Amino acid sequence: MAQRKRVFSGLQPTGNVHVGNYLGALRNWVRLQDDYDCVYCIVDLHAITVEYDPADFARERREAAKVLIACGVDPDRSLFYYQSEVPQHTELAWILGTITGMGQLGRMTQYKDKSESAGANLGLFAYPVLMAADILLYRADAVPVGDDQKQHLELTRDLAVRFNARFGDEFPVPEPIIPEHGARVMSLQNPLAKMSKSDPDEGSRILVLDPPETIKAKVKRAVTDSGKGIRHDWESKPGISNLLEMMSLFTGTPIPDLEAEHGSSGYGAFKEAVAEAVIAGLAPIRAGYAALDDASVDEVMARGAATAREMAEPYQARVRRRIGLSR
Numbered sequence: 001m002a003q004r005k006r007v008f009s010g011l012q013p014t015g016n017v018h019v020g021n022y023l024g025a026l027r028n029w030v031r032l033q034d035d036y037d038c039v040y041c042i043v044d045l046h047a048i049t050v051e052y053d054p055a056d057f058a059r060e061r062r063e064a065a066k067v068l069i070a071c072g073v074d075p076d077r078s079l080f081y082y083q084s085e086v087p088q089h090t091e092l093a094w095i096l097g098t099i100t101g102m103g104q105l106g107r108m109t110q111y112k113d114k115s116e117s118a119g120a121n122l123g124l125f126a127y128p129v130l131m132a133a134d135i136l137l138y139r140a141d142a143v144p145v146g147d148d149q150k151q152h153l154e155l156t157r158d159l160a161v162r163f164n165a166r167f168g169d170e171f172p173v174p175e176p177i178i179p180e181h182g183a184r185v186m187s188l189q190n191p192l193a194k195m196s197k198s199d200p201d202e203g204s205r206i207l208v209l210d211p212p213e214t215i216k217a218k219v220k221r222a223v224t225d226s227g228k229g230i231r232h233d234w235e236s237k238p239g240i241s242n243l244l245e246m247m248s249l250f251t252g253t254p255i256p257d258l259e260a261e262h263g264s265s266g267y268g269a270f271k272e273a274v275a276e277a278v279i280a281g282l283a284p285i286r287a288g289y290a291a292l293d294d295a296s297v298d299e300v301m302a303r304g305a306a307t308a309r310e311m312a313e314p315y316q317a318r319v320r321r322r323i324g325l326s327r
């Protein structure tokens with residue numbers, strides 16, 4: 001049998017998983033399990049590069065693991081674990097750091113945004129190098145992510161090429177897998193900014209575990225555009241376009257069909273239909289989450305980390321040999 005291609009992706013455990021994460025990345029994670037050898041990681045070491053509460057962190061990390069399993073990440077088919085429990089990630093990050101230019105890191109837009117609001121630290125600056133290490137450690141061929149990770153993926157590709165040129169062919173150059181729709185779900189309160197875990201306004205995002213009443217209230221309060229009519233047009237109707245995209249992704253109905261069906265509805269009626277679609281789409285996740293218990297998730301994650309360490313070590317031994325740290 002031909003060897004399956006490998007996929008790697010990660011999600012930060014701080015803040016709650018929202019429909020942007022789900023539509024932009026997680027749905028692809030789940031689908032890819034059918035055809036790829038998948039490695040999925042809760043990237044806790046990335047999450048501590050910004051302000052966080054250590055007293056809550058272990059719980060938040062487990063919550064993230066539970067939500068991902070509820071979304072369909074299947075630990076029997078995919079390797080699934082916490083990044084910090086596999087030390088080869090940080091070792092490779094250090095090594096890749098030695099071939100990363102300061103200039104390139106300084107141009108990362110996520111670093112510029114976060115360091116402005118949260119203050120800069122070395123971890124935040126080096127964040128994309130750790131991400132490159134996550135991916136290259138397992139020789140991943142492809143990486144399912146939302147649109148905001150494109151620049152980090154570009155750096156990962158550059159580092160793979162640079163390492164191979166300097167030390168010999170070791171890393172495949174990974175391809176991004178970015179969905180055509182859903183790669184950039186926008187904030188409900190400002191359709192010109194992406195939906196984000198760190199927005200202080202909870203009404204800006206729908207969480208995958210939000211109860212139906214909350215979803216209804218958030219969609220109802222969503223900022224729409226002046227004028228009327230339900231049309232997909234990012235230029236003049238970003239708020240409505242965002243809701244249309246979400247509805248299309250949750251129902252599987254193409255946007256033109258939704259426009260035809262709701263074109264002349266008022267905003268109020270349209271929003272009710274959007275809320276219903278989101279509620280129905282998220283219902284199985286809520287049910288799956290409720291069925292999970294903490295102890296068995298902890299066990300699954302410990303087993304995942306043990307397997308990941310075993311898999312990572314021979315790969316990492318090859319890197320050490322290539323760079324002259326062992327023979």
Ligand code: AMP
Nearest residue numbers: 012020021024025145146183184185195
């Ligand atoms: P993070 O929450 O930053 O760990 O992101 C996890 C995944 O969700 C990454 O692949 C992101 O690109 C993706 N993602 C985050 N926010 C959005 C959004 N608003 N729309 C689409 N994808 C997103």
Ligand code: TRP
Nearest residue numbers: 008009010011012043131134135
């Ligand atoms: N930086 C990614 C984000 O904020 C998370 C991440 C860390 C990641 N390592 C990764 C994504 C490796 C894909 C592959 O969303």
